[in-house]
Amino acid sequence: MTYEDQQRITRLCVRCGLLLMQYGAESTTIVDLCKRLGLSLGAGSVECSLAFNGITVTTIYNNRCITTLRASTTHVINVNIIVQIQRIILDLEKMNASEALEHASERFDELDRSSYPFWLVAVMVGVACACFAHLAGGDVLVVSLTFLAGMCGQLVRYYMTKLFFNPFVVTGCTAFCASVISSLGLLVGFGNDPHIAIASSILLLVPSFPLINSFSDMLKGYMNMGIGRFMFVIILTLSAGIGISLALLLLQIRQWGIS
DSSP states (O other), X not given: OOHHHHHHHHHHHHHHHHHHHHTTOOHHXXXXXXXXXXXXTTOSEEEEEEETTEEEEEEEETTEXXXXXXXXXXXXXXXXXXXXXXXXXXXXXXXXXXXXXXXXXXXXXXXXXXXXXXXXXXXXXHHHHHHHHHHTTOOHHHHHHHHHHHHHHHHHHHXXXXXXXXXXXXXXXXXXXXXXXXXXXXXXXXXXXXXXXXXXHTGGGOOHHHHHHHHHHHHTTOHHHHHHHHHXXXXXXXXXXXXXXXXXXXXXXXXOXXX
């Protein structure tokens, strides 16, 4: 193996780790897949260190050591990308090292990053919020209002994310818009209990996946990643609370809660 080949292996391991971090994989999965990828490509040893906003990968072959550090950005959670990367590594492990190295870059370039249409996602988010409103005892009017507020909130989140706004700003604005729409029902006495619509329309902002990952990371020994993700969840929740509060203050709603 030449020095250039080892550089390629390091770059591919970093690329794999960054994709997994950006799309929501837990730390154990990231480290395990990076090591398996490096070994399948012919590296003698692969070490991987994670931080909340970056990844460090070191490959060793014939006493040569290459270390690369890359910063990571946050994307939406996409489990499909994670599954595709796992399948790529499984396929590469079945090849010999030289053949795997030739095909690895092409396989990562061919990753399917497509997602559902934004309007379909918005509709399904609205339906999910409406279902929670129905379970909480809302009538048809309350459920309909919740559907509209949840769908509009998801559309706001989509467009702001597309324009690369800060995720905390996106969360606050989404909560504000959804709360304003659902709070109108409380002002006009819409449905049997308009409070349900306010509570249910912002459930799309519950950061359950990052929260589960943060606890999983801490329990498995990745304390810095776990704490970083947990604080990210806390600030997201705080941003949503600020958005809801601003909406209620704007509409001068002084009392709110499900009775």
